[in-house]
Amino acid sequence: MLSPSRQTRRALAPALLCCTAIVPGPIAAQDFVRLPDLVLEAGPIADGETIVAEDIGAGGKISGDVLEIPSTISVVTSAEIEQRGATSVEEVLNYTAGIVTDSYGADDRFDYFSIRGFDAYTYRDGLTLGANFGGIREEPFAFERVEVFKGANSAVFGISDPGGAVNYVTKTPRDERFGSVYGTVGSFDTSEIGVDFGDALNADGTLSYRFTGLVRDGKREYPASRNDEVFVMGGLSWRPTDRSELTLIVDDLDRDGVPGSGGFPLGYDFDRSSTFFGEPDYNYRGTDRTTVTLIGRHDFGNGLRLGGTARWSDAETDFGYAYISGQTDTLAERSYFGSDGHEQVAIADIHLEYDRRFGAVESTTLVGVEASRFDDRGLSFFGPAPSVPIADPAPTGAPDEVPLFADTETERDGRAIYLQQTLDWNERIVGSFGLRHDWIDVTERDGIAGTVATNDISATTGRIGLTYRATPDLSVFASYAESVIPAGTGVEPEEGEQVEIGAKWRPFGGGTLLTASAYDLSKTNITRTNPVTNLAEPIGEIRVRGVDLEAKAEIGAVELIAALSYLDPEIVENGTGGNVGNRPARVPERLGSVWATYTLGGDGPRGDMTFGLGLRYSDGYFFDDTNQVGESDSYVAVDASYGYALTESTELSINATNLLDEKHVSYGGFYADFYNPGREVRATLRHSW
Template sequence: MSRTLSPFGSRRRSSLRSVLLCCSALLPGLAVAQDRYQLDDVILEASDEGAGAPDSQTIVATEITAGGKMSGDILDIPASVSVVTSEEISARGADTIEEVLNYTSGATTDGYGADDRFDYFSIRGFEAYTYRDGLLLGANFGGIREEPFAFERVEVFKGANSATFGVSDPGGSVNYVSKKPRAERFGSAYTSVSSFGSTEVGVDFGDVLNKEGSLSYRITGLVREGELEYPYSENDEVFVQGGLTWRPTDATELTVLVDHLDRDSVPGSGGFPIGYDFDRSSTFFGEPDYNYRGTERTTVSVIGSHDFSNGLKLSGTLRFSDSADDFGYAYVAGTSGTTVNRAFFASDGTNEGVIGDVNLRYETFIGGVESTTLVGIEASQSEASDMRYYGAAPSIDLTNPVYTGAPTSVPMYASLRTETEGQAIYLQQELNWSDKFIASVGLRHDWIDTTEWDRLAGTVESGSVSATTGRLGLTYKITPDLSVYGSYAQSVVPAGTGVEPEEGEQYELGVKWRPQGTNALFAASVYDLSKTNITRTNPVTLLSEPIGEVRVRGLDLEAKAEFGSYDLTASYSFLDAEIVENGTSGNVGNTPGLVPTHIASIWASRTWDNVGAGDLTVGLGARYNGGYYYDDSNTAGETGSFFVVDAGVSYDLTEKTTLSANVTNLFDEKHVAYGGFYADFYSPGREVQLKLSHKW
């Protein structure tokens, strides 16, 4: 990818946006052409109860994929798992990953309020690492904001998962499952407009390409242009993903996916002076000419498998990614009387990497016991650059802000180039006694070598991590619809060169129930997890060092159900988090920052059939957070408990055309999501989105 990113200005582009707009305009013609050369239809039938239906038709998933590393029936997995299907994402109108996870037990979102540079969320009190089709993307904090429209589902694995995925924190991991071509003809298109002034069009269609049905394609994309809630913000995006799947036999499948993400999405707020209550939509203390956030990424993925038909199956995934991002803000840095102090901050980064995984699965019977063995290897290599800038900005008046324009330059304080190489081997073994007792064990060893060049200091540092992690689980199926389980799992995260890796472990007990004759899943779990060697920067030496341990004991409850005309998603989580060790900082016994004690949510909807021309669906949701401290010292301030209501309504104008409206934060609830230092960042306000969609 060739482009130049400047830390002192935003970028504009229109070629891909024009292409997608043209594609959406040509959709009616494409549909006609498909009818003219129609192939035999492929009919997908779900059971009467809806169990096992595609993710685009149900909110209740029965199985997980995890990129093939922990696949199978959710009832059989000795771990707490939540799946957000594309049907649930659509029903709630979720267009960010944080909104996708809003109704998932154990997950906390919007911890940084209006600062939406990244997908900010945590699971069971810890930062969550993310994966796509089972391959590592990285930590959500500091990473690229993913586009939910690209995914068929989002899988949330709670607890330590390094034996399965590799690098991860003990709270949990999130795996995004890409939309892939289907062996059928299908399509959908939509256009939408939001109350913040953003307009959007999107398409998702595919077909088989030959008479035999062995070759199929899929095109998914969207174009968005407009603004966000805050003044001088942007909400522009072009996303396009194309996939081609070849199935020469029933035993072999190969898919190639290519996607490109091009986003100018400026969060729009550099914060507000502490202790005030400003209007979010009309007050701005940043600098309009120095307020940008750009992302450009191209990804190529190859996913393949071959079943040797004797219990042996070979699978593999390979992904190449090339990305660049830039960012610039004038942050609020405290107040003096009616004067608002500010500071310029900017970053400019690139990342190019390749990661691949190959595994062999063997299923057989040993003495009447069903045995499944999975062995695999993983390798990765990446090169990243990171340049950062910081400097004082002109102050402005609190009551009458007068902007001064973008700076001619901002001092650079960091310029790094980092190369990372990783290799891993893993083994997973499952033994199933008559579908009654299911024992599983996993072992993984990772080797990670990192070399970092400090281009300002002219120094080079290298570090290596060699770590073994494991997991052990036992499931007992009381009935075919009710299972209980217990598990132990470990996690590991490299903390940087010259520092011991951060390590975690978790003990968990749980129960899952899928009542026979219904399309519903209920789950409950209790856990005790801890993370040691937590790394912080020493304020004296300015070097990273391990300083302590955090422990979280908790409870997760979750329900997803479809009962006739009613759909229900509900969750509750209790987190008892404590800093057990913290060096000399004096935080022992405190609650870690940004970790609430109670979080709960419920979304319920009802459909009325044949109301006038079509069906009418009304949904209402509520999210509760018991509040949290802003930092580990518990002295910088805290947000009180808050309650947010969401709503949605859709009406089928015809059998295939739907008009819908979704509202997030219906009553415009407002609180300081993060603050207490130099500035406050408010929670997201009310947004209304109207959408017209058509399927064929």
């Protein structure tokens, strides 16, 4: 819902343009009266008040007006997250061009999404979290916005896949009093309460705090499931002068969930909510992570600024479930799989930025260093589980013991230096380039075999781009960028590159952003484990060509988010030769989505009402690279929302995902089918101040 101040600011530009068109034509020169100059200083609109972001931050590594950045960028603000009622990262990204979500169905272990055909690496405040597949599910309520950078980005972030990267921007304290509290009840016996508030701690506002937290008790749509979470985050900011700021953030994520349904036998159509082939007493996914983040900046004056971010985290995870690993005519054959992990991460980045004008050219130079240390210990367990009848899959009880089959310790030390240079000629032509060199030392210890393997990686990546601002509201761009990922010990890193051209249009100076881009990207040295030698081998290359179209607009009482993507993925090289020319697994060719809301203004005692409706489309994709195992169906999912303003500061909202309970197999064809998430409805009462 738009606040009056935001409606006013968004309406100013088109209103003033309209006013110039209604001045009577036949006015003689002597009749003209000069009015005082009107100066408007609306200032930036906060992410909590708009779905259309105008700039990016990326932890200070790449920042500025989105029109001037020579690549495709999508930003999901906290206002959009709240409007759509998104409670997971996958739901946050559902309406972003080029992104595939839910490709593993109702599997709740990780945040599953890919960008332009490749799994994405994720970052928080510009510092890496790692690959989304195998990582910790993040809590969207912790973030002010989610920034999506399409294409190769290693010259900016370091390790990343060529399809794109996702940067989470943490909520930080403000120098004013604010807050909100909400309560939610929803499907699957779910209840949740959350708060987000803060204020200045002294009279001059140099010290401020923020507290964000939620408690959830609930289940998932399938039997023997849990969806419990406690998340708390506190922040303290100190601004001794208007040139310096230091922020400390501490958060703890304690989640007790389930790994997924365990799958369903092939060739059947089961009810997701009543049939369960897993084992209720061996079905868990736990996460306990504590994170400490320090963010600082200082402006020395004369165009010189210092910035930096440091993060330490300690995470413990456990996981266990029984899943379908085969079947006969009457029996579902099962296996147990489990894991225990402990990871400690320390990472820091510090950079200097210098602005200087040389005649008509504005120069911005950014140089920085990054250092990191990752220590990970992982135990994996695997063994046979009792089979159950397909017609009546009754539980058999938790296993006394599941055999240990992997015990690994991984240490990774990283160091990097980077340079970003931007040259702006008369605010019309913006050229930028970046270089980054990473040194990564990896040591892997196999506790079962008693062996130690090492790998020392040294890689340079770059990017170059050019933006032309045809008008203050319209820009066109072209860019080339590279990516790199360590693939393990004994093999060369996986490398990627992308060429992209596109255009961005922000009519009326704000409130609407339209983006169109075309790209050609590839990834080489793709590594797979050879089943004969059980060693990693680089086997080939995958190329994806495509087009992304995206629109976000606020037009009076209507807000619109739309995306359309076409992908042409192809396996160009393969070690066995058998898959050349095929489409890579889990990459559809067409994606589309639209989300629209309409606000009906209040009348007398009736408050504002907001109606929202969304459609998400994906065509089918293959389950593996051979294109022979199976293929998903195309689908259209419907989401909806309704909001009613009880008072100026209190609102009741209802959100539904997959409203029509559309059902398809998101992943399967091997031993089991995994269905997409079903319908979920949530009602929320929120009070803000």
